[in-house]
Amino acid sequence: MASASASAFEYAPAPESRSVVDIAPSYGLFIDGEFTEAADGKVFKTVSPATEEVLSEIAQAGEADVDRAVKAARKAFEKWSALPGSERAKYLFRIARIIQERSRELAVLETLDNGKPIKETRDADLPLVAAHFFYYAGWADKLDHAGFGTSPRPLGVAGQVIPWNFPLLMLAWKIAPALATGNTVVLKPAETTPLSALFFADICRQAGLPRGVVNILPGYGDTGAALVGHPDVNKVAFTGSTAVGKEIARTVAGSRKKLTLELGGKGANIVFDDAPIDQAVEGIVNGIFFNQGQVCCAGSRLLVQESIQDELLESLKRRLSTLRLGDPLDKNTDIGAINSAEQLSRITTLVEAGEAEGAERWSAACELPSSGYWFAPTLFTNVTQAHTIARDEIFGPVLSVLSFRTPDEAVAKANNTQYGLSAGIWSEKGSRILAVANKLRAGVVWSNTFNKFDPTSPFGGYKESGFGREGGRHGLEAYLDV
Amino acid sequence: MPTTSPAARALADVTASDGTLRRFLHGLPGVDAVGLEARAASLGTRSIKTTAKAYAIDLAISMVDLTTLEGADTPGKVRALGAKAVRPDPTDRTTPATAAVCVYPDMVPAAKEAVAGSTVKVASVATVFPAGRAALAVKLADVRDAVAAGADEIDMVIDRGAFLAGNYMKVYDEIVAVKEACGTSARLKVIFETGELSTYDNIRRASWLGMLAGADFIKTSTGKVAVNATPANTLLMLEAVRDFRAQTGVQIGVKPAGGIRTTKDAIKFLVLVNETVGEDWLDNHWFRFGASSLLNDLLMQRQKLATGRYSGPDYVTVD
Numbered sequence: 007m008a009s010a011s012a013s014a015f016e017y018a019p020a021p022e023s024r025s026v027v028d029i030a031p032s033y034g035l036f037i038d039g040e041f042t043e044a045a046d047g048k049v050f051k052t053v054s055p056a057t058e059e060v061l062s063e064i065a066q067a068g069e070a071d072v073d074r075a076v077k078a079a080r081k082a083f084e085k086w087s088a089l090p091g092s093e094r095a096k097y098l099f100r101i102a103r104i105i106q107e108r109s110r111e112l113a114v115l116e117t118l119d120n121g122k123p124i125k126e127t128r129d130a131d132l133p134l135v136a137a138h139f140f141y142y143a144g145w146a147d148k149l150d151h152a153g154f155g156t157s158p159r160p161l162g163v164a165g166q167v168i169p170w171n172f173p174l175l176m177l178a179w180k181i182a183p184a185l186a187t188g189n190t191v192v193l194k195p196a197e198t199t200p201l202s203a204l205f206f207a208d209i210c211r212q213a214g215l216p217r218g219v220v221n222i223l224p225g226y227g228d229t230g231a232a233l234v235g236h237p238d239v240n241k242v243a244f245t246g247s248t249a250v251g252k253e254i255a256r257t258v259a260g261s262r263k264k265l266t267l268e269l270g271g272k273g274a275n276i277v278f279d280d281a282p283i284d285q286a287v288e289g290i291v292n293g294i295f296f297n298q299g300q301v302c303c304a305g306s307r308l309l310v311q312e313s314i315q316d317e318l319l320e321s322l323k324r325r326l327s328t329l330r331l332g333d334p335l336d337k338n339t340d341i342g343a344i345n346s347a348e349q350l351s352r353i354t355t356l357v358e359a360g361e362a363e364g365a366e367r368w369s370a371a372c373e374l375p376s377s378g379y380w381f382a383p384t385l386f387t388n389v390t391q392a393h394t395i396a397r398d399e400i401f402g403p404v405l406s407v408l409s410f411r412t413p414d415e416a417v418a419k420a421n422n423t424q425y426g427l428s429a430g431i432w433s434e435k436g437s438r439i440l441a442v443a444n445k446l447r448a449g450v451v452w453s454n455t456f457n458k459f460d461p462t463s464p465f466g467g468y469k470e471s472g473f474g475r476e477g478g479r480h481g482l483e484a485y486l487d488v
Numbered sequence: 489m490p491t492t493s494p495a496a497r498a499l500a501d502v503t504a505s506d507g508t509l510r511r512f513l514h515g516l517p518g519v520d521a522v523g524l525e526a527r528a529a530s531l532g533t534r535s536i537k538t539t540a541k542a543y544a545i546d547l548a549i550s551m552v553d554l555t556t557l558e559g560a561d562t563p564g565k566v567r568a569l570g571a572k573a574v575r576p577d578p579t580d581r582t583t584p585a586t587a588a589v590c591v592y593p594d595m596v597p598a599a600k601e602a603v604a605g606s607t608v609k610v611a612s613v614a615t616v617f618p619a620g621r622a623a624l625a626v627k628l629a630d631v632r633d634a635v636a637a638g639a640d641e642i643d644m645v646i647d648r649g650a651f652l653a654g655n656y657m658k659v660y661d662e663i664v665a666v667k668e669a670c671g672t673s674a675r676l677k678v679i680f681e682t683g684e685l686s687t688y689d690n691i692r693r694a695s696w697l698g699m700l701a702g703a704d705f706i707k708t709s710t711g712k713v714a715v716n717a718t719p720a721n722t723l724l725m726l727e728a729v730r731d732f733r734a735q736t737g738v739q740i741g742v743k744p745a746g747g748i749r750t751t752k753d754a755i756k757f758l759v760l761v762n763e764t765v766g767e768d769w770l771d772n773h774w775f776r777f778g779a780s781s782l783l784n785d786l787l788m789q790r791q792k793l794a795t796g797r798y799s800g801p802d803y804v805t806v807d
């Protein structure tokens with residue numbers, strides 16, 4: 007804890023109770039409404055990234071399990087898609103309400119399994135998860151009026167692969183629109199964060215969802231590949247790295263499967279000299295240090311107008327020194343653990359590349375816990391477009407600072423990336439915000455804020471950040487034959 | 489300005505004329521209301537427990553300007569208030585004294601007598617509180633009267649009408665004159681009445697105006713209007729004193745006043761101080777609460793921490 011330890015007003019620990027969640031020693035695959043072992047008996051362990059403690063042993067789905075799950079989903083599809091929309095809505099509303107009722111339990115679970123601070127799972131993830139189910143429940147009986155023809159039809163079985171940064175939220179983004187539109191689902195959560203998806207399986211049973219409508223198959227990349235490649239899957243939805251996304255696109259190419267990809271990003275956060283400085287600093291912090299920077303739409307490139315660069319950087323460093331890093335279950339923690347040893351080493355490698363290429367590194371003076379995977383909030387100055395850290399997605403709490411002199415230069419630099427997921431503009435001048443926003447090649451452009459999500463707002467990318475939109479009315483299209 | 493750093497000299501130039509002052513104040517960075525309030529709210533979710541809470545409660549008690557500003561005030565009431573400020577909890581002598589008692593100018597002698605021999609200061613709301621609608625000569629007479637009676641601190645209200653009309657120089661000149669009338673014996677707190685300034689941009693401008701004019705403290709409000717101290721306007725003023733010190737080396741105090749009634753609220757304000765300007769401001773020379781009913785809630789929470797159970801309003805004194 008950077009400044010807290012130096013202050014006379016040190017906050018006593020305020021940990022959220024672990025006892026609100028009951029994690030079983032082992033979990034099976036969720037197929038056709040039942041928890042079952044993997045056909046080949048394979049298992050893997052999931053650990054808490056903050057302590058490296060083993061939380062549970064999880065069945066690992068193989069090809070035979072994928073086949074079984076897809077068959078169950080295919081069978082369930084006939085009845086599920088034939089239900090009136092208002093009936094499907096009832097199930098979704100029920101799921102949404104159960105998520106709200108169990109939100110404290112799920113928030114603690116997600117924090118344990120993922121390493122992100124409880125204040126984020128409690129205040130951001132879980133409310134959004136419930137909101138997505140509520141939102142798409144509302145659409146289920148209004149599909150004829152969604153602008154996709156008079157009676158758009160579901161696609162069939164959706165194979166969905168989600169990442170570890172927002173395990174339950176990404177599940178909601180995938181499952182809620184799929185079910186609302188009448189599809190059935192086989193979902194593979196990430197190998198480092200399978201628990202909340204398995205708890206969600208239990209919620210589906212609690213809600214009385216018909217067997218086979220939702221199937222959950224924990225596993226590694228090969229499980230995902232088997233799912234994506236399964237001939238009886240009609241729709242593939244993937245959120246994750248660009249490299250894997252490209253592989254999936256190759257697999258799916260030539261088949262009749264519909265595909266949406268939400269991939270990496272290298273978002274530009276543009277601060278003009280007339281910006282509200284104190285709020286911009288908060289927005290920069292939120293843009294890159296939310297969820298330890300493990301956010302595909304993170305504002306990982308700060309583009310600051312040269313005339314205010316020194317002032318802004320000074321404010322930013324001072325602010326970073328007040329971030330509290332440590333036990334993710336503590337309600338006062340701002341920065342939690344990095345999700346895995348593998349991810350930590352990727353961050354470390356890229357940061358070393360930044361230093362080797364001559365960018366100037368500054369890290370907050372945090373004391374890092376002795377066990378678990380941690381990385382202090384870091385920023386790089388003297389970064390140019392040619393640096394690796396300005397081009398590659400780091401997916402960690404590392405900010406690259408670049409400067410610009412004119413709005414045109416800001417736009418040119420912001421767009422000069424292979425990605426195009428998000429961007430931010432900070433200015434007090436409305437006309438400038440609109441003019442710049444129109445020129446940015448990014449799926450989401452926030453102005454005077456960052457990392458704000460809402461189920462009604464479509465989200466997705468340009469270029470190597472993928473295609474297709476999730477959320478909002480647009481999110482329905484990916485699951486409908488239109 | 490006591491310092492002569494280049495930045496301080498440049499700042500002194502901004503008060504050269506009406507035009508330079510206006511350009512400076514309007515050139516300050518804007519305030520995004522949504523972002524400001526979101527930041528204040530997020531700091532409000534800090535969970536302050538056990539040892540930290542005990543520390544915060546004692547700190548908050550020591551920062552209270554125990555206030556009575558009623559037309560019906562009597563010397564007797566002020567004496568009672570003074571006694572309470574000196575010894576807030578007669579059942580627990582480890583309870584710290586409050587920072588000050590805050591009274592109308594004519595009550596200063598009674599207040600001085602009541603706190604004599606203690607660390608408790610006497611603050612007086614001079615300058616025709618709370619409206620401030622009188623000629624400068626009248627306001628200055630009010631101030632001199634209070635200072636002569638022994639007031640250690642003067643809480644002045646600015647001319648909000650002049651401020652809203654854009655007549656910044658008039659407001660500036662008045663503060664300078666009042667500061668002069670305070671002499672060397674009284675510290676000056678400048679009250680903006682943030683609820684009447686209505687925009688955050690105005691509050692930031694008023695903060696800088698007050699600091700440029702020599703305020704020792706900037707204070708949110710009188711407690712006499714609908715909107716008084718809020719976490720957001722206090723956060724904004726803390727940012728202003730932080731930036732002012734960075735530019736001039738001069739440290740200015742901050743005092744939210746009005747509407748802070750519970751321990752929970754007070755602790756939220758202390759979190760704002762802790763995480764915005766840090767420990768340099770975490771004592772009663774630099775941060776105060778203008779409050780009348782807050783103290784009893786702090787005392788009840790303090791008793792609860794000490795004994796493990798809640799008592800009730802009869803276990804703390806009424807005045």
